Amino acid sequence: MGTALTPNETEVLALLRGANGPMTAYQLLGRMQRKGGAVAPPTVYRALKGLEEAGVVQRIETLRAWAVVTSPVPGVVAICDYCGSVRSVEAPSLFESLHQRLAAEGFAEARQTIEVHGRCGDCTGGRA
Amino acid sequence: MGTALTPNETEVLALLRGANGPMTAYQLLGRMQRKGGAVAPPTVYRALKGLEEAGVVQRIETLRAWAVVTSPVPGVVAICDYCGSVRSVEAPSLFESLHQRLAAEGFAEARQTIEVHGRCGDCTGGRA
DNA sequence: CAGATATACGTTATAGTATTACATAGCACA
DNA sequence: TGTGCTATGTAATACTATAACGTATATCTG
Ligand SMILES: [Zn+2]
Ligand SMILES: [Zn+2]
Ligand SMILES: [Zn+2]
Ligand SMILES: [Zn+2]
Numbered sequence: 233m234g235t236a237l238t239p240n241e242t243e244v245l246a247l248l249r250g251a252n253g254p255m256t257a258y259q260l261l262g263r264m265q266r267k268g269g270a271v272a273p274p275t276v277y278r279a280l281k282g283l284e285e286a287g288v289v290q291r292i293e294t295l296r297a298w299a300v301v302t303s304p305v306p307g308v309v310a311i312c313d314y315c316g317s318v319r320s321v322e323a324p325s326l327f328e329s330l331h332q333r334l335a336a337e338g339f340a341e342a343r344q345t346i347e348v349h350g351r352c353g354d355c356t357g358g359r360a
Numbered sequence: 361m362g363t364a365l366t367p368n369e370t371e372v373l374a375l376l377r378g379a380n381g382p383m384t385a386y387q388l389l390g391r392m393q394r395k396g397g398a399v400a401p402p403t404v405y406r407a408l409k410g411l412e413e414a415g416v417v418q419r420i421e422t423l424r425a426w427a428v429v430t431s432p433v434p435g436v437v438a439i440c441d442y443c444g445s446v447r448s449v450e451a452p453s454l455f456e457s458l459h460q461r462l463a464a465e466g467f468a469e470a471r472q473t474i475e476v477h478g479r480c481g482d483c484t485g486g487r488a
Numbered sequence: 489c490a491g492a493t494a495t496a497c498g499t500t501a502t503a504g505t506a507t508t509a510c511a512t513a514g515c516a517c518a
Numbered sequence: 519t520g521t522g523c524t525a526t527g528t529a530a531t532a533c534t535a536t537a538a539c540g541t542a543t544a545t546c547t548g
Contacts, residue, residue, distance in 0.1 A: 238525060239525085240525080240526075256504080256505080257504095257505065258504070258505070270528085272527075272528065272529080273506070273507085274506090274526090274527085274528085275526075277506065277507075278525085293421040293422050293473070293475075294473055296504085296534095308458065308461065308462070310462060310469075312467075313470070319467075321461065321462065321465055321467075323457075323458070323461045326457050326458060326461060329451075329454050329457060330436065330451070330454060330474075330476070333451045334438060334449065334476060334478070337438065337447075337449055337481065338480065338484060339438045339449075339478055339479070339480055339481060340478045340479045341476045341477070341478035342441070343477045343478070344474075344476050344477075345421070345422055345473065345474070345476070345477075346458070346474050347472075348462060348467070348472050349469070349470055349472075350462070350467055350469035350470040350471070352466065352467055353466025353467060356466060356467075356468050368497075384534080385533095385534065385535075386533070386534070398498080399498095400499065402498080402499085402535090402536075402537090403498075405534090405535065405536075406497080424505095424533085424534065
């Protein structure tokens with residue numbers, strides 16, 4: 233049932249897996265063009281859409297970029313504005329609290345986006 | 361110290377306050393053009409930047425749109441994908457939990473984005 | 489007052505992100 | 519064989535945001 237990836241999806245996923253962080257759609261496009269010849273934006277965006285629906289990639293909204301999903305459960309995306317690192321931090325109870333809080337308002341959530349900018353441990357190291 | 365708004369900022373803020381939800385930068389631009397004559401994108405984006413720094417507007421990342429800040433404390437943005445309504449829900453303890461969870465990872469957060477898509481109370485009304 | 493700095497704004501152009509629309513090729517299968 | 523479905527190609531366009539440079543005005547300072 234739609235689980236098999238298409239060749240384009242496979243290629244985009246491989247590029248994202250090979251990167252050490254999120255990539256923009258046009259960075260992906262550039263990589264594919266350098267490999268394959270004539271590739272246009274819809275090729276990349278269609279692949280990203282398929283991969284997102286398959287739950288293997290996600291858009292990092294505040295970066296307008298795309299990253300592989302590293303956790304089976306949605307996490308908090310922690311983005312360091314100093315070194316650029318992006319980590320997904322699991323926090324199941326936080327998401328459950330969010331669910332409860334919204335349910336109390338009568339809101340039925342379908343998709344949560346939690347992204348935090350700041351300074352990672354490496355970049356705080358020994359400093360306030 | 362920088363608290364007074366400029367004329368452009370005042371105009372953009374008035375437009376956002378008069379809207380019943382977020383507006384895109386180019387929707388704001390269109391409104392200003394219909395009023396004032398030659399207005400260009402930088403005018404809008406500069407005003408939005410100033411207003412954001414003043415803490416009176418915020419970008420709704422998942423909508424690529426801009427909205428007035430309705431709460432003195434950051435909230436959860438609940439977006440109904442059916443009727444388009446956008447509400448900011450206060451949840452101080454949730455933000456505190458988030459802070460704790462990230463601090464445990466050594467991450468010092470500076471800015472949080474929490475946006476949730478789903479179906480609002482009005483749109484669920486009586487249905488599962 | 490002359491000169492220096494800072495802020496706001498105008499203007500043009502361009503960069504960056506995403507989608508629409510339509511055509512084609514291949515495969516599954518009645 | 520023909521019909522529909524999926525994936526893809528291709529061209530154009532829409533949408534979002536910023537860079538770069540010039541100008542006007544206010545404010546300070548000597
Ligand atoms: Zn860092
Ligand atoms: Zn539940
Ligand atoms: Zn609704
Ligand atoms: Zn603290």
